[in-house]
Each structure stands twice: as C-alpha cells, then as structure tokens.
Amino acid sequence: MAIKPLAIAACTLTNALGRGLAASLRALREGESGLQSCDFEDAPLDTWIGQVAGLEEEPLRGELAPFDCRNNRLARLGLEQDGFGAAVRVARDRYGPDRIGVFVGTSTSGIGATEHAYRQRDPITGSLPATFDYQHTHNVFSVADFTRRWLGLTGAAMAISTACSSSAKAFATAWRQMRAGFCDAAVVGGVDSLCLTTLYGFKALGLASTRPCRPWDVDRDGLSIGEGAGFALLEWTKPNDDRVLLLGYGESSDAYHMTAAHPEGAGAALAMQQALARAEILPAQVDYINLHGTATPLNDAAEDRAVAQVFGSATPCSSTKGWTGHTLGAAGVTEAVFVYLCLEQGLMPGTLNTHRRDPRLGAGIVLENREQPLRLALSNSFGFGGTNCSLLFGHSPSFPVREGWGEGE
Amino acid sequence: MNPLAIEAVGLMAPGLAGWPASQAVLAGQRPYAAEPMPAAMATLLPANERRRVTATIKLALQVAQEAMAQVALPPDPSPSNGRGELSVRTVFASSGGDSEILDKICVALTQPDRPVSPTHFHQSVHNTPAGYWSIATGCMQPSLSLAAYDGSFAAGLREAAALAWADQARVLLVVYDLPMPFPLAERRQIVAPFAAALLLNPVPTVDRLALLRLASDASGQPADRLDDAGLEWLRVGNPAARGLPLLCAIARRVVERVTLPAGDDATLRVEVEP
Numbered sequence: 183m184a185i186k187p188l189a190i191a192a193c194t195l196t197n198a199l200g201r202g203l204a205a206s207l208r209a210l211r212e213g214e215s216g217l218q219s220c221d222f223e224d225a226p227l228d229t230w231i232g233q234v235a236g237l238e239e240e241p242l243r244g245e246l247a248p249f250d251c252r253n254n255r256l257a258r259l260g261l262e263q264d265g266f267g268a269a270v271r272v273a274r275d276r277y278g279p280d281r282i283g284v285f286v287g288t289s290t291s292g293i294g295a296t297e298h299a300y301r302q303r304d305p306i307t308g309s310l311p312a313t314f315d316y317q318h319t320h321n322v323f324s325v326a327d328f329t330r331r332w333l334g335l336t337g338a339a340m341a342i343s344t345a346c347s348s349s350a351k352a353f354a355t356a357w358r359q360m361r362a363g364f365c366d367a368a369v370v371g372g373v374d375s376l377c378l379t380t381l382y383g384f385k386a387l388g389l390a391s392t393r394p395c396r397p398w399d400v401d402r403d404g405l406s407i408g409e410g411a412g413f414a415l416l417e418w419t420k421p422n423d424d425r426v427l428l429l430g431y432g433e434s435s436d437a438y439h440m441t442a443a444h445p446e447g448a449g450a451a452l453a454m455q456q457a458l459a460r461a462e463i464l465p466a467q468v469d470y471i472n473l474h475g476t477a478t479p480l481n482d483a484a485e486d487r488a489v490a491q492v493f494g495s496a497t498p499c500s501s502t503k504g505w506t507g508h509t510l511g512a513a514g515v516t517e518a519v520f521v522y523l524c525l526e527q528g529l530m531p532g533t534l535n536t537h538r539r540d541p542r543l544g545a546g547i548v549l550e551n552r553e554q555p556l557r558l559a560l561s562n563s564f565g566f567g568g569t570n571c572s573l574l575f576g577h578s579p580s581f582p583v584r585e586g587w588g589e590g591e
Numbered sequence: 592m593n594p595l596a597i598e599a600v601g602l603m604a605p606g607l608a609g610w611p612a613s614q615a616v617l618a619g620q621r622p623y624a625a626e627p628m629p630a631a632m633a634t635l636l637p638a639n640e641r642r643r644v645t646a647t648i649k650l651a652l653q654v655a656q657e658a659m660a661q662v663a664l665p666p667d668p669s670p671s672n673g674r675g676e677l678s679v680r681t682v683f684a685s686s687g688g689d690s691e692i693l694d695k696i697c698v699a700l701t702q703p704d705r706p707v708s709p710t711h712f713h714q715s716v717h718n719t720p721a722g723y724w725s726i727a728t729g730c731m732q733p734s735l736s737l738a739a740y741d742g743s744f745a746a747g748l749r750e751a752a753a754l755a756w757a758d759q760a761r762v763l764l765v766v767y768d769l770p771m772p773f774p775l776a777e778r779r780q781i782v783a784p785f786a787a788a789l790l791l792n793p794v795p796t797v798d799r800l801a802l803l804r805l806a807s808d809a810s811g812q813p814a815d816r817l818d819d820a821g822l823e824w825l826r827v828g829n830p831a832a833r834g835l836p837l838l839c840a841i842a843r844r845v846v847e848r849v850t851l852p853a854g855d856d857a858t859l860r861v862e863v864e865p
Contacts, residue, residue: 225705280857289716293693296775300697309774316778322688322717322738327854339854340739340746343688343717351735358753379696382705383712433733435725441713449731566713567722569734 184462187427187576188357188416191367192269194260195519197410197506198232202263206505207523210531213551215505217394217406222376229390232408232507233376234259249328251292251319253375260373260411261332269415270333273367283365284339285355286326287348287372289511289565291341294377295319325373329413338364343511345565346474348372349412350514353573354431356416371413372512380407380510387441395477395508397501398486398547399536405476408507412515414522426522429463429558429576432456436568443481443564447488450474453570454492454560461574463558465493468574470530470559472517473545475501476508482543485562489545500548504534514563518573521559525577528555595752596799597841598761601657601788603631603650604825604832609657616822617835617842623821628784635727643710644723647689650786651720651767652727655681658763658788677728679790680754680762681721683736684747686830687779688717690771720765733758742854743768744834748789749859752805755793764789768831782828787838801841804862812860814852837861 194202198216199209209216217230234256242250242258261267273282299314318324326341342348342355349372356368374380384390384407391404419427433456436449443450458465471493474485482501489499502520509516524530530552539547561573600610605625607613615621631653633641641649664678692715699707713719718736725734735754739746744766751764767786771779795802815836817823826835833852840847840863853859 293697296693296697297700300701303774309777314778316775317740320693321686321740321779323686323740323743326738327740336855336857338746338749340737340742340750342735342737344721344734344736345716345718354733355735355750355753358757359749362749362753362756364749364753378700378705379707379712379715382700382707383696383709383715386707386709386712388709433735435721435731435734437725437729437731439726440719440722452731565718566716567718568725569718569722 185430185460187419187429189419189423189425189427190522191273191415191417191425192266193414193519193522194264194266195412195516196234196260196263197509197516198234198408199505201259203523207527209505210529213534215394215534217507222381223378225378225381227381227385228392230394230406231376232406234409246328246331248315248318249324251295253292253294253325253373254328256375256409256411257325257328257373258332260413261329266413267333270369273415274334277366279335280337281366282335283337283356283359283368284326284330284335285342285352285368285370286329287342287352287511287514288322288325289343289345289348289374290377290379291322291324292319293379294375297378329369329371333369335369344569345567346510346513347563347565347569347571348511348514350518350561350563350571350573351433352515353428353518354433354571357431367415367417369413369415370515372515373411374509374511375409376407389478391477394535395503396535397473397475397477397503397533398482398540398543400538400540402477402479402482404478405503406507408509410506410509410512410516412512412519414515414519426525427576428573430457430461430574432460432572434570436570438568441566443484445484447484447491449568449570450485450488450562450564451491453572454488457560457572457574463574465497468497468558468560469556470524471497471499472521472559472561473499473501474562474564475503477503486543486545495544495546498530498546498548500531500533502531504536514571517561521561521575525556525559525575528553530554530556593756593793594795594802594804595755596792596795597789597801597803598792598796598799599658599661599790600800600838600841601654602838603654604628604785605783614842617839623819625783625821636723645689645691645714647691647769648720648723650769650784651683651765652724654786654788655724655763655765658790662790677730678732679730680732680758680760681724681734682747682751682754682762682764683718683721684743684766686738686740686743686768687771689714689719690775694772694775739854741830741833742852743830745851745853745859749805751791755791759793762791764791766831766834768829783825785825785829785832787831787834802864806860811856812850812858814858815850837863
C-alpha cells in the first residue's frame, strides 16, 4: 500500500532570486537568472555565483546574537518570509512546541565564521579571537539549533548533513520520525551559504564553471555555486486535502566513488524507483522531473542515464540550477519548493542558460518554460559520498484520498 | 512503542578496545582505566584508501566493521549492484565531523592563493565516513549522516529506530567524535576519541544482546550519570560517549531504564531488557 502522504502546510524560499516565494516564482516565470560574476568577499575567482543580497548588513541581535554568522543570517531571513513563522506558531499551538520536529539540511553550516577566525589568530599563541563562537556558528547543528530557537520549538531537532542531498533527505526523515511517533508535525529545511571552503574546494576539484552553469548543454563545463534557505512545515494529510503532498521518497547510496557519480546512475535510478514505489505511482504518470542537474559533464550524464532507465525519454524534465546556482545543502528543499510552486501554478520551468541540448543525452529535457497543469512531479538531489534522494510530490485535487490514509498515524 | 533488538555492538575508545574486551568494564565488574586506544585499523578499506583517510574515518569504520562482523547478513539485493557484500541501512551521527580536515582547509584559506586540497574538500563533508563505508562494502542501501551537538547520540538512535521501523529492516547506527586539533580544541573540548556502533533490528531476534524501547521525554528528567569516575569523564568529555549509559545497560544484561541527553534539557528515555 502507498505510504500515507505528508501535506506541505506552509513553505518559503530565499535565494539569489530574492526573498520569499513570490520572488522565486516571478524569476522562474520571467526566465531571470540570479547568477552573477563572483565578487564574494575577497575571492577573485573566475566563476559565477548565486548570492543572496543584503546578508552583510543584517546581523543577528538580541537573544540569538551568539548565532550570528552568514549561514544563520540566511536562515533568519528565510524564516521571516511568507508568514512561515506565523504558520509554525499556529502549528505550535495545535501540536505543542515539543511535538514538532526540526530537521535542517546543511553541508557547511557556519564554517565561514571559522574561516574568518583563522585569519585573526593571535600571532603569538595561535589562538582564535575571543569573539569566535564555534558551537553557535561553525558546528553542523548550529543552523538547526538556531531554527528551532527562532521558531520556539523544543522537540526533536537535528542537522542532516549528507552534502547536496541534505535537505531532500530532511523530508524523508520527517516522514519516518512522524511515523515513529517522535513528533506530530515537522519543520524541514535547508540552509547553505557562500563561503571560501566551497568556492575554493569546487575550484580545486575543477568542477566550477567560468560561465553561468548550463545543465544538459553540449558545452556544459561545471556548476555555479549558490546559497539559499528554504523551509516547509509538514503535517499528515487529511481527507479532501487540497494541499501539495509528499507522496513518496527514495534514498540510496552509489557505493561507487566519493565525488564521481556512478556512471550508469545506478544509485540515482534506485532512489527514483523507490520514491515511485512508495507512492504506488508508475513512471508514465509523472508529469515533470526537477533534475539535480548541476551541469558538470559527468553528473548530468549519470543522471541522464538514470532518468532514461526509469522514465525513458518522454517525461519532461529540467534543471533549475541556472536560476539559483547549486545551493548545495539547501538544493533539496529549494527544488522541492520549486516543485510545489510548479504544481500549484501549472508551470514547468525550462533549463535556463542551456541552448544546445547535448545530443548524447536521452532524457526529455525541456529548455523553454511551459504553462500547463501538473499533477505529479519528482525532485532529484544527489551528493558527494554517493548519496541520492528523490522526492515525489502531487497536487492532491487530482488524487482521491486512498484507503487507510486518514487513519491513526 | 515497538521494541528494537540490538544484535551487535562495536566500540572503540581509550580503555574500551572493542565490545568483547569492554563488557566487564561497562557491566561494572572491572574499573575503567583510560589505557591508550589501539589504532583503528578499519581493515575493510583497501590498503591504498587506508593511507589516504583520516583518523575520524578509520575510527567510524572500525566500530561499524566490528559490529557487522558479529552477524551474518545476506548480501545487498539491489538490482543494479553487482558486487554488494552487505545489505544494511546506516545512520552516522557525529557532533563535530572531521575537524582535522576542517582545520587543514581553514589553514589553507589563510595562505596565498588559498591552496585547498581537492581530497580534503571532498573529505570535509559530514557524510564522508558513510561514503567510504558504502564504497568499501558495496552496499547501496540508504544512509543518513546527522549532527545534534551534545545530543547527537540520542538523535542518531532516534533516527536509526525510525528508519528501522519505517523500512522494517536492519539499521547500523555509528556514533563517533574525536578531539579537535588546536586551535579549534580551545573552543570545543573533546577529551578522547570515542566511537560506538549498534546494529538494530525491528524484528526481535532470539540471539540478541538487548531489546530497546524508545520514548521521547522532554519533561526535564535529568540524563543518567555513571558511577565509575573514569567512564563518567569519558561520557561528559565526548558527545558520542553520551550513549555510554545505554552500552552499560546492554553489558549488564538486566532490565533497566536509561535516560540519555537529547539537547538542552530534553532527554530520550530508553527501556532496556536482555
């Protein structure tokens, strides 16, 4: 039997396209990229980035001031949009603050604070400056800790850190932990911010393009790094639910290589198949796939093999990385919420910046936006270490509530 | 709530060199002595990989390997995997991840041209041990890597339990943390390395080590302390070792209620029986 779906009760996005859902939707519709030539801090890198404007001028103050760093500023900015805090307050009153789980994905959390502190070491002792607060900035848990405190939640909380699949896996974790009865609702999210570690790290691996990223293009030559925050409030679906639902999830490991995707996309295919199987949906029923689509030559080729294996070439798919850049640990939730917007609005985004489809690739890549009703859409997220996650969402009016869904979770 | 069987345990810390050698100390039959920890060999890694990986990766893989060696599991049935020797879902929990790598990257970023090593960069992700584990074992099953500061053990146990119940499948939980290098060590004191692995089965098997029942408990009931001063030093000195009261209860083989810290004043209550 299909798993009981989770409803997206509220969600929000902040990234290079702007603050809030409306900014993302407008840019998707208009085909406006958020990418710009890199001028981050003092990093003179020949690459393009998706930067969130204004973070430098908006420090955290008051009780949560110890959390002040670029990553938690971005988390705060994200939480402030679209009435997300108010929606969580309503849920808090309904379920209790200790019954809402907080599962936030990140890859580098606030490591930028440590990068800065290492430049200010005491010349004699080598110590870090007194102002540096490891626990509340750099530590992986910091962004989840900040999120639950900002929202006034006291239940199960953790950071999920599986590189670029982190915030997709947060949805799977929320489903499991709610199913286990550890919480009755969940705030899931992802926050990753620009830092020198990722900018110079991807440069060292030769994976960052010198131009805006061009997924599935015959000339694609790498990714554009972005930053972003996204959150969703999840609760069990109810009868006659007209909200967007998480219908299935799939997770797998490549068991192949730390940085290179499995050339046949074996793990990616497994994740997609499991998401479909949990929802009892056939590949042909899926209207749209939001690809991981980083635009590195090998990643796109591997994902293409996987999509072709599971779906053939007929299912329309696209990568939205040309709008936001690759927001790493925030990519999963960013693209899950893009899918939410697409289902609600009847919008199928194209693949921005991509002009010449790679003829060696077989998936049904869409280059131009299409306006058409969508019922079912899949979102892919993959990461270093060979971690894969696929999420299947549906807009519920097209689904009769099934036997057993409304019962006793 | 449904019970979970513990089928195997891996353990490595100063004075706790593997599960068989540690049970008498954990059961209170011998006092704890913080003897130097033997090198984590992680022999499942190919020799060339073993030379490239860090102490953190080897420690996490060592306890995972030790636990899995105690049971015979069927190979990974994943259709696309031709070489899987092992089929088990995994959850890796660590507060700090690989601080040796993070330190090296931050040092490189202070130098002219910022020469970040590509190997260090890909080893800097929190799921690096999980990645090496799946590559070494050929296992394509799902894996999650998480962090919850001093509540990381409890968070890992909760996620592993939820995964085992949801998928009705075995889950290997691996919890680890190591002392940080200077200067980070001045801001996050971890007194000694500690890693533990627990193999959970949602089906209570006959030859189990223990049966667990989990309950969330945010009522502010204090987390357990340990009577042995040395073990208590380890428990408070390493976030992964916050799970020691549970390991002690498993080793004692009696019915017991354990309360583990789960962040701030929250705790996770675990009922343990043989």
